[in-house]
Amino acid sequence: MNKEMKQCVDIFKALSDKNRMRILLMLRVRPLCVCEISEVLNIAFSTISAHLKLLRNTGLIEDEKDGRWVIYRLVEGDEFFDDILGSVEEKLHGDKQVLNDRKVVSEITREICALKLKEKQYN
Amino acid sequence: MNKEMKQCVDIFKALSDKNRMRILLMLRVRPLCVCEISEVLNIAFSTISAHLKLLRNTGLIEDEKDGRWVIYRLVEGDEFFDDILGSVEEKLHGDKQVLNDRKVVSEITREICALKLKEKQYN
């Protein structure tokens, strides 16, 4: 399989999982750390980490360390991927879960997530 | 997972395989029977049949019987899918394999494929 065909298939593979799709749409709002993503998705950290690794390996997101946090953001400038994700957003413009994910993202901060995680430990 | 999110993920799942991608791009040239697709892909009939079934279940292709042949064609009118497949074609406009697939499709007919399959039986 040549390079561009592989890129193409890999991008679709990355998009063919509900949780990764939600992550990518969230990152369209703003860059996020893993605990913020976890606050929205409510799945294990190790699982989120695996999804982020796949998205990074596919070249769709990049990360940057900030203290003990790792901030993930969309890679910009890939015309093909931008078109695809744009079409997705258009198709899902009224999707309740996507709207709610965005709402949560706009309300939380790393600090709030940290507090919430601490609370969870006592339960 | 709600309906549109599921559709979205399912379409990407359908596109996240090299052989299915090639099938869809071939069908953009013209409707094809299974033996014509087989002439291009060179994988087992049962495997092609499984891919076609998945594409049909995802609503991307439809089939029509013509004698003992089954002719597959792209379903038209899904704006989202049309956009996606258009982007793919644009990205892969210079892809050698895709170009060659199209060339083969333009040269073969059901009858030629039938003859070739007969020859294979004697080897």
Place this chain on the structure above:
DNA sequence: TCTATATTTCGTATAATATAGAAATATATT
């Protein structure tokens, strides 16, 4: 009706993927 042809279904082997929990790593704070 018997046979050839085109395709699908079934059974199965193998590989890839998603997920979680525990342990490891890296950084910040005390």
Place this chain on the structure above:
DNA sequence: AATATATTTCTATATTATACGAAATATAGA
């Protein structure tokens, strides 16, 4: 230095995907 926090890696497991060959089905033609 010791501890807390954020994230990743490792390991195990369950599910799903891809592939093939053999058998089944459906239609056409002799």
